[in-house]
Amino acid sequence: MFVVAPFLWALSTSFKDFQSVNSKVTYIPWVDYEPSLEGWKVLIKSPAKGGVDIVEPYFNSIFVTCTASVISIVLGTLAAYALSRFTFKAGFVRNNDITFFFISQRIMPPIVLSIPFFIFLSTIGLLDSLIGLVVVYIVLLMPIAVWIMVDFFNRVPKELDETALIDGCNPYQAFYKVVLPNSIPGLIVAGMFCIIFGWIDFFFAFILTFTEVQLLPVKVVALNSSVTPWWSLSASALVSVAPLIIVAFIVERYLSKGNLSGALK
Amino acid sequence: MNFKHKFVFLFPGLFVLIGILIFPIIFTIRLSFSGWNSYTPEMNFIGITNYIRLFTDDPRFWESFFRLSFLSVTTVILQYIIGFSLALMVWRDIKFKRFFRVMFLIPMMTTPVIMTVIWRTFFHESLGPVNDLLGTFGIGPKWLSDPATAKITVIIVEVWQWTPFMFLLLLAGLLSLPKEPFLAAAIDGASAFRKFVFVTFPLMAPISIGAIIIRLIEASKIMDTVFVLTSGGPGTATETSSFYIYIKGLREFQMGYAATLSFTYLVIMIISLTIIAKVLTKLMIKE
Numbered sequence: 001m002f003v004v005a006p007f008l009w010a011l012s013t014s015f016k017d018f019q020s021v022n023s024k025v026t027y028i029p030w031v032d033y034e035p036s037l038e039g040w041k042v043l044i045k046s047p048a049k050g051g052v053d054i055v056e057p058y059f060n061s062i063f064v065t066c067t068a069s070v071i072s073i074v075l076g077t078l079a080a081y082a083l084s085r086f087t088f089k090a091g092f093v094r095n096n097d098i099t100f101f102f103i104s105q106r107i108m109p110p111i112v113l114s115i116p117f118f119i120f121l122s123t124i125g126l127l128d129s130l131i132g133l134v135v136v137y138i139v140l141l142m143p144i145a146v147w148i149m150v151d152f153f154n155r156v157p158k159e160l161d162e163t164a165l166i167d168g169c170n171p172y173q174a175f176y177k178v179v180l181p182n183s184i185p186g187l188i189v190a191g192m193f194c195i196i197f198g199w200i201d202f203f204f205a206f207i208l209t210f211t212e213v214q215l216l217p218v219k220v221v222a223l224n225s226s227v228t229p230w231w232s233l234s235a236s237a238l239v240s241v242a243p244l245i246i247v248a249f250i251v252e253r254y255l256s257k258g259n260l261s262g263a264l265k
Numbered sequence: 266m267n268f269k270h271k272f273v274f275l276f277p278g279l280f281v282l283i284g285i286l287i288f289p290i291i292f293t294i295r296l297s298f299s300g301w302n303s304y305t306p307e308m309n310f311i312g313i314t315n316y317i318r319l320f321t322d323d324p325r326f327w328e329s330f331f332r333l334s335f336l337s338v339t340t341v342i343l344q345y346i347i348g349f350s351l352a353l354m355v356w357r358d359i360k361f362k363r364f365f366r367v368m369f370l371i372p373m374m375t376t377p378v379i380m381t382v383i384w385r386t387f388f389h390e391s392l393g394p395v396n397d398l399l400g401t402f403g404i405g406p407k408w409l410s411d412p413a414t415a416k417i418t419v420i421i422v423e424v425w426q427w428t429p430f431m432f433l434l435l436l437a438g439l440l441s442l443p444k445e446p447f448l449a450a451a452i453d454g455a456s457a458f459r460k461f462v463f464v465t466f467p468l469m470a471p472i473s474i475g476a477i478i479i480r481l482i483e484a485s486k487i488m489d490t491v492f493v494l495t496s497g498g499p500g501t502a503t504e505t506s507s508f509y510i511y512i513k514g515l516r517e518f519q520m521g522y523a524a525t526l527s528f529t530y531l532v533i534m535i536i537s538l539t540i541i542a543k544v545l546t547k548l549m550i551k552e
Contacts (some may be wrong), residue, residue, distance in 0.1 A: 062308070079278030098279070105282065106479075107534060109486050110525040111507040115514045116289035116296070125470070139285050140279060175274070200490045202378040208514060217378045237379045245373035249434070252367045 005265040029098060058240070061216040064130055064205075067197035068137035072194055073187065075138075076102075076145025081175060083146075084153035086160070110203045113139065118207060128209050136204050142193045148193060152186030153179070189254050192247050199244055216240045287461030296524035302517075315525035317407040325501065326509055326526060330533070333505040336416065337484035340423040345426065345477055348431030353465075357440045366436070384422050385409070414503035415495050419503050422490050427483070431476055439465075449516035474545050481541060485534060506530050 082088075083099050117126070117136055126132035156179060162173035180187075205215040217240070300311045319326060355365050372380070387394060388408035396408070408418045446468065450460045488507040495503045510530065514523030 032328045037284055070545045078274045082272075082274035087273075098275070102278075102282065104535075107482050107485075107538060108286075109507055109527070109530060109534060110488065111514075112290050112293065112531045113286075114511075115520060115523055115527060116292040117519070118515065120288060120292065123430070135285060138281065142282055146278070170275075196374055200374075200376040202376065202492075207511075217376050228450035234383065236382055240379055241375040243378075246372055248367050248370040251370060252363060 008153060008247075029195045057216045057218070060130060061199065061240075064133045064215065065195055068134045068141055068198055069191060069194035071134070072138050072141035076182075077149050077187065077188070078144045080146050080149030081153055081179065083150050087157070099146065099150055103143050105143040108139075114207045116206065117204075121208060132208055133205065133215070136208065137201065138197050140201065140204075141198055144193050144197060145190045145225060148190040152183060152190075156182055160201075164206055185254055188250070192251050196210055196244060273354045285542055293524045296521055299521040299524075301520040301524075311521070313364050315522050316412070316529075318522065319525055319529060320395075325504075326506065328501065329504045329506045329509040330530070331502070332416075333485065333507075336419060336423070336487060336503075336505065337481060338520070340420055340427070340487075340501050341384060341480045341484050343420070343476060344428045344431045348428045348476075349359070349435055349469075349473075351428070352436040352439055353431050353461075356436065369432050370429050372426055373433070375426075376495050379490045381422060381490050384418075384425075385494055394410045409495055410499050412499055414500060415503050419490055419494060421496060423487065426490070427480065430483075433481065434476040435469070435472065438469055438476070440548060442468050443512065451474055474542075478538070478542050482538060485538070521529060 001257045048064065079102065083095050086094055088098060113136070117132075121127040121129075121132045126135075159181065161179055164178040165171070169177065200217075202217040205218050209218065275544050297315055298312060299309050300314070301309075351369050355362050355369070391395070406415055442465075446464050447460070449463050455463070486507060487505050487509070491505055491508050492511075506526075507530075510523050510526045513519050513526060
C-alpha cells in the first residue's frame with residue numbers, strides 16, 4: 001500500500017481540474033469529482049497554446065541517458081576486464097586500489113563537482129548543451145559499470161579465455177568473441193543500473209542546463225513553480241516515470257536467475 | 266596472464282575518468298583559496314581566509330552537516346530494517362513472489378525529484394490526502410512548515426524512494442546464500458527465530474555491510490528531495506550540506522567560499538565513510 005499510494009494519488013489527481021483540486025480533497029473519479037482530461041491534454045498541446053512541451057525534454061533525457069550509459073558501459077567493461085584478468089603494479093598501487101578508485105567516485109558529492117563543472121563548461125561553451133551533460137554523466141555512471149562488471153568477470157572462469165588464447169585468438173579476439181558473449185547478463189544488469197541512475201539524476205541537469213536544453217526532471221519540476229497546476233503536474237510525472245517501470249521487470253528477471261548475486265562482495 | 270595488451274583494456278576508461286575529474290578537483294582546491302564572487306569574478310589569491318571563515322565563523326555549515334548525518338543515518342537504518350524484512354518475506358516461496366518483487370523495486374526506478382513533486386501534493390497541509398485522512402481522527406500535522414515534522418517528511422520520502430535499493434541488494438545476497446547451513450538448522454529443529462539469528466543474519470553480515478555502506482554513500486548526497494520538498498526550509502530546518510553549498514555557490518555566487526565548503530565537505534565525507542566502513546566491518550563480523 002505504502003508503495004503504490006503516491007502513484008494512485010497522482011493518477012487520480014491527473015484527471016482533476018482546477019475546481020476539484022482546490023475545493024476539497026477528493027479521491028475517486030465520478031464519485032468524488034467529475035474527471036477531466038485537462039491535465040493530459042496540455043501535454044500534447046503546443047507551448048504557444050498554453051501547453052507543456054514535454055516531448056523535447058523527453059528525447060533529451062533519453063539521448064543523454066543512453067549515450068552516457070553506452071560510453072560508460074564500453075569503457076567500464078574494458079577496464080573491468082583488465083582489472084579482473086591482469087595484474088597491475090605501479091608503486092604501491094595494485095588492482096584493488098584501481099578498482100576502488102573507480103568505485104569511490106560514487107562518494108563524490110555532486111555539489112563538489114557542480115561548481116567547477118559549471119565554470120569549466122561555461123568557459124568552453126558547453127554549458128546548457130547535451131554534450132556537456134553526457135560528459136558529466138559518464139563520471140556518475142562509469143563507477144557503477146566498473147563495479148558490476150569487475151564482479152561479473154571475476155565469476156566468469158578464466159579457463160574460458162585461456163582456451164581461446166590457446167586456440168590461436170589474440171587477446172582482443174578472446175575478449176570479443178568468447179568472453180563478451182558469455183557476459184551478456186552482466187552487461188544487461190550493468191546497463192539497467194546505468195540507465196536508472198542516469199535517468200533519475202536531477203541535480204546536474206538542473207545546474208548545468210537552463211533554457212536551450214531541458215531534461216525531463218527539470219521540466220517537470222519547473223511546473224511546480226508559481227501556480228501549481230496539479231493535474232498536468234501529475235500527468236507529466238506519471239509519463240516520465242513510466243518507462244523505467246519496464247526496467248524493474250528486467251531487473252527482477254535477472255535477480256531471480258541469480259545474476260546479481262555476487263555484485264556486493 | 267600478463268602481457269602488454271592489458272593496458273589497452275584499462276587505460277581508455279581510467280583516463281577518461283581521470284581526464285574528466287582531474288580538472289574539477291584541482292580547480293576546486295585552487296578556487297577555495299580565492300575570493301571569487303559576483304563582485305570580483307576572478308582567480309585572485311587570498312590565502313586561507315576562506316578556511317578561517319569556515320572553521321571560526323560559520324555555524325550554519327556545521328549545523329547543516331550534523332543535520333545531514335542525522336538524516337542519512339536515520340534513513341539508512343530504517344531502509345535496512347524495512348528492506349531486510351521485505352527481502353526475507355519474498356525470499357521464501359510465497360504466492361505472487363515475482364509480483365511483489367517487482368512491486369518493491371518500482372520506487373527505485375522513479376525519478377526522485379518527480380516523485381517528490383507528487384509527495385509535496387500528497388503532504389499538502391490543506392489539500393493533500395494525508396491530512397484529509399488524519400483529519401478524521403482530528404489531527405493535522407504541518408508536514409512541510411514545521412521544523413520537526415518537515416524532517417520526518419523528508420525521512421519518509423527518502424525511505425520510500427531508496428528502500429528498494431537496499432531490498433534489491435539484500436535479496437540478491439539472500440538468493441546467493443548456500444543451502445547447507447539452513448538444512449543443518451532444519452535438521453537440528455531450530456525455530457524460525459533462532460534460524461534467523463544464528464544462521465541467516467551471520468551469513469548476511471558481509472552483504473549487509475556492503476549494502477549499508479553503499480546506501481550511506483548515496484544518502485550522504487541527499488539533495489533532490491530536500492530541494493523540491495522543502496527547499497531547506499522552514500528556515501534551515503532541513504538544510505543539508507549539499508544544499509547549503511548550493512546556496513552559497515550558485516545562488517549567492519560566492520564561488521571561492523563554496524569551493525572551500527565543498528572541498529572540506531569532500532574530505533570529511535571520505536574520512537567519515539572510511540571510519541564507518543571499518544567500524545561496521547568489525548562489529549558485524551564479530552557478532
